[in-house]
Amino acid sequence: MISLIDYLLERRTPLRYLFYVLVFAIVVWSLTVDTSHAHTWLERTVPGFWSLFGLGACIVLIFAARWLSGAGIAREEDYYDN
Numbered sequence: 001m002i003s004l005i006d007y008l009l010e011r012r013t014p015l016r017y018l019f020y021v022l023v024f025a026i027v028v029w030s031l032t033v034d035t036s037h038a039h040t041w042l043e044r045t046v047p048g049f050w051s052l053f054g055l056g057a058c059i060v061l062i063f064a065a066r067w068l069s070g071a072g073i074a075r076e077e078d079y080y081d082n
């Protein structure tokens with residue numbers, strides 16, 4: 001696993017472009033999906049609703065994890081030295 005991480009770290013630029021292409025393809029696909037059979041009014045009216053929903057959920061998870069870390073999960077550097 002470490003060799004895979006080292007391999008990917010050495011080739012950051014092509015990997016970054018691959019992720020950009022992937023995100024662009026997901027957004028284009030999301031905008032071209034037929035919304036006539038959508039389940040909610042948000043799916044029918046907001047283009048790319050599920051992409052935006054996923055982005056929002058990711059941001060909420062990041063801030064929740066940071067808050068939990070500061071609220072007691074993270075310890076001082078010398079906490080276990082006693």
